[in-house]
Amino acid sequence: MSRVMGAVNTKLQRDLTLRTRVARRFSMVEVASLLAVDTTYLTRISNEETMFPEGEKQGRERTFSPSEIMLIRAIIGSNKAAKRPYLHWRQAGDPVKVVTFGAQKGGTGKSLSAAHFAQYVNLHYGLRVGVIDADPQATVSLYFADEKLPLFEPDTPTLADFMGVDDPAAVKLTPPSGRDLDRIWQSTPWPGVRLIPGGANIQNGDISLFFMSQQSQVPVYRVLKDAIATWDADNGPRTANDDLRGEDGTFDMAAYTRALSETVDVIVIDQQPSLTLMQLNGLVAADNVVIPQTMKGFDLATLATYVSNIGEYLEFIMGFEADIEIGAGEHMVLPTIVQEQNTQDTDQILDLYRKAPREVMQVWYSRSDAIANAAEEYKSIYEYMPPKTRRASAKAFMANANAVNDALVQRIWPELPPREFAKTFIEERWS
Numbered sequence: 001m002s003r004v005m006g007a008v009n010t011k012l013q014r015d016l017t018l019r020t021r022v023a024r025r026f027s028m029v030e031v032a033s034l035l036a037v038d039t040t041y042l043t044r045i046s047n048e049e050t051m052f053p054e055g056e057k058q059g060r061e062r063t064f065s066p067s068e069i070m071l072i073r074a075i076i077g078s079n080k081a082a083k084r085p086y087l088h089w090r091q092a093g094d095p096v097k098v099v100t101f102g103a104q105k106g107g108t109g110k111s112l113s114a115a116h117f118a119q120y121v122n123l124h125y126g127l128r129v130g131v132i133d134a135d136p137q138a139t140v141s142l143y144f145a146d147e148k149l150p151l152f153e154p155d156t157p158t159l160a161d162f163m164g165v166d167d168p169a170a171v172k173l174t175p176p177s178g179r180d181l182d183r184i185w186q187s188t189p190w191p192g193v194r195l196i197p198g199g200a201n202i203q204n205g206d207i208s209l210f211f212m213s214q215q216s217q218v219p220v221y222r223v224l225k226d227a228i229a230t231w232d233a234d235n236g237p238r239t240a241n242d243d244l245r246g247e248d249g250t251f252d253m254a255a256y257t258r259a260l261s262e263t264v265d266v267i268v269i270d271q272q273p274s275l276t277l278m279q280l281n282g283l284v285a286a287d288n289v290v291i292p293q294t295m296k297g298f299d300l301a302t303l304a305t306y307v308s309n310i311g312e313y314l315e316f317i318m319g320f321e322a323d324i325e326i327g328a329g330e331h332m333v334l335p336t337i338v339q340e341q342n343t344q345d346t347d348q349i350l351d352l353y354r355k356a357p358r359e360v361m362q363v364w365y366s367r368s369d370a371i372a373n374a375a376e377e378y379k380s381i382y383e384y385m386p387p388k389t390r391r392a393s394a395k396a397f398m399a400n401a402n403a404v405n406d407a408l409v410q411r412i413w414p415e416l417p418p419r420e421f422a423k424t425f426i427e428e429r430w431s
Helices: 002-007 011-021 030-035 037-049 066-076 110-125 159-163 178-184 202-215 223-234 253-262 277-284 299-319 345-356 369-376 388-412 421-428
Strands: 056-058 059-064 099-100 127-133 191-195 266-268 286-295 331-335
Touching: 030 059, 030 066, 037 066, 037 388, 056 277, 066 253, 099 110, 099 159, 110 191, 110 266, 110 286, 110 331, 110 388, 127 159, 159 202, 159 223, 159 277, 178 223, 191 277, 202 253, 202 277, 266 388, 277 299, 277 331, 286 388, 331 345, 331 421, 388 421
Parallel strands: 099 266, 099 286, 127 191, 127 266, 286 331
Antiparallel strands: 056 059
């Protein structure tokens, strides 16, 4: 079978997507919506600021790429006349936030939820995002990689390299330096988004951590947490909004380019559907945990097992390391692939929400053909360019994704200005 698969061309669609990654462009009206400004203001700024991107003409529309949208956000946000923040980068001294998407069961839309969340906060808030793919199958990596990124190559560093556990024969932990850790992040076509891709040697990490737990006193549950802290200490934010302007008030493109890649504001971890030592590290490192979960009875049984096991592991860890801070933020169950036409799923959400209103979200991902169509091309709904016959369903699913991610942002960053997406979703479905 290995010889057969070596001869089969499984990369045709994937390579086509990698060559056309982030090809979608946004109209001036869409850019204004992403920045939460009106088009009149945006047009005026485009005439006043010399560094405002020209964009491209598509018919009568002036359109912009995600990279150009980020630049526009930085130009507006660094202007001293700005009446509110537009660039929501973390400040010097602020720790990086870690949001982990995990589940015991596969097929719940976990990787898709993580990818949409990362792209949403990038587009709507300008956040610089680090995506860590903790799955050997590298599913979430496909939503960010282009043909320049060597996915599935044996020499491409993964999470195991970032944690320093890539050698199964090692009996001692040799953590990389902050500078070496920074080199592991791979650039992506998304502005300010970097990736540590998934790969087969993540499984080596589990073997390595097991032997280290047997032969030394390495706290194998917090290796990732410590690696992130080491990386952040050497690669934290250095550029403030005011630094993006020269002494004469003009926008400094060189300073902006440096700032875009100097750090990330949030790390999004996409877990493997299991609870191995490597995946336990992703939970212990997290400030916030999101559990994408389908609402069928058997699937909910896996949720019960998952959260019970997490509780037992954390109780064990804190029994001998009481000072460790784990999960300081909000944690939530996100219903996914919900069939709204059948009240069985929505009744289940209502029942769970009544019993656990803090943990169960009032928004959910509905079952949609649109995302299945986009996923065939390894694209999120924020990238997908549907044919005319599918535009209505794609627009509906984008509204759905916006509602889910708006609700997540409100829980994870209550200090950020909310949008109306989640409120609208809830008002339409809850009485």
